[in-house]
Amino acid sequence: MKNLWIIAVLFGLISCKSEAQQEEQKTRDYKVKKTENEWKAELTQEEFNILRKAGTERPFSSPLDDVKESGTFVCAACGNELYETKHKFDSGTGWPSFDRAFDGSLAMSSDRNLGYERSELLCGDCGGHLGHLFDDGPRETTGKRHCINGVALKFIPKQKK
Template sequence: MKNIFIILAAFSFVSCTSQNSDKIKETTLKTTKKTETKKDTMSLKIVKTDAEWKALLTPEEYAVLREKGTERPYTGEYDKHFEKGMYVCAACENPLFTSDTKFDSHCGWPSFDQAIKGSTTYHKDTSFGMIRTEVMCAKCDGHLGHVFDDGPKETTGQRYCTNSVSIKFIPSK
């Protein structure tokens, strides 16, 4: 009986090791694959450990982007910011929004009526007893905020309520 247990334990270890090895290879391929088109670049996932994200981001950026936090309203750098340019993910610099889609929704956070196609992903968020749609960076899965259907009716009707700390602004040249 003891020998059977040892054989089963060894088989289980080899099986797990093999699966983990495949996952490591897959992760490595995702992060090192070279692409030539913009579409391919946006679809590549950036995979980092929590320790790597903590070393890369400020504590506030980490709390919002990785732990799905929210900055206090009317405190963010980009709430009343209306220069021409592009807004990118603060974690991975994935282009997310253009300045011509930004509007003042008077909610205390930067608001956009649409994201750059393919730059974001969406997840059902049922936290805090509400049903909302979470918006995440398609490249690094960083939490950006939420999207609501109360935006400008003359455009998309959507309001991407975004944390300033989750984005960075790149001015037009």
Template sequence: MNRRTFIRATLAAVALAALPRSLYAGREAGAIEKLVKTDDEWRKILTPMQFDVLRNEATEPAFSSPLNKEYSKGVYQCAGCELPLFDSSTKFDSGTGWPSFYAPIAGHVETKRDFKLIWPRTEYHCARCGGHQGHVFDDGPAPTGQRWCNNGVALHFIPA
């Protein structure tokens, strides 16, 4: 780790610790039971890239997922635990290189503040297993104006 990376990580950790929990734990109350596994258990069921994205909050390369151009009717599930996260009716082509949706299935994702790039972003995870999915931005289409930008490797598409 170089000095610049260390300083950024330290600043992000300090800023995150200083925030009230209510600002970065956008958890919705619901009946979804949490799924907890060890890293070894996750490694047995996930590919190395899925593990890196879902468990270590990595980002896959843009335009690398076949789901980016998938527009059939169906449901997009978490690749870690199969919880449905998005309905295909909310998918749109954002031109960013990642599958994008204007809204998740209510109560199936949790959000938190992310300071990895210094300025705050909203990161979201699967509400059941905590697997990192992507980030949400305010530059999407109607009706929400949001772009839920997802790593394709973190999803499985189930056709209708």
């Protein structure tokens, strides 16, 4: 009986911790604030899974990986302008990759979902999960690789004059 109690307390501690972490994510002060239910109603299931649940799309699954024409990539959830085609490069990973974002457009976090620390890239306006930041980008520019889920982005081609 005593053992059961200890197990119950331990479970309580573990769940408290993860709730506290989730709470921290939710209460960060983003310009666009919606409840998870509101996001769920607005986004497709795939978008919700990636932007709100930090999922990862299958590599080479996004048509945006092949975009080469001039334009802007905005957050699929809130429309925040994040990237432009001129900073996109072919990383060969199968995910849209950029060497930089528009200044101030992103928020950063970190996760250990794969057992090691990774820098997570979030939309600076709504906190939606976009992808991760790596240091193996093109050396001749920033050296950074923003590895982004195409599902988290919408492409807006530049208006032709």
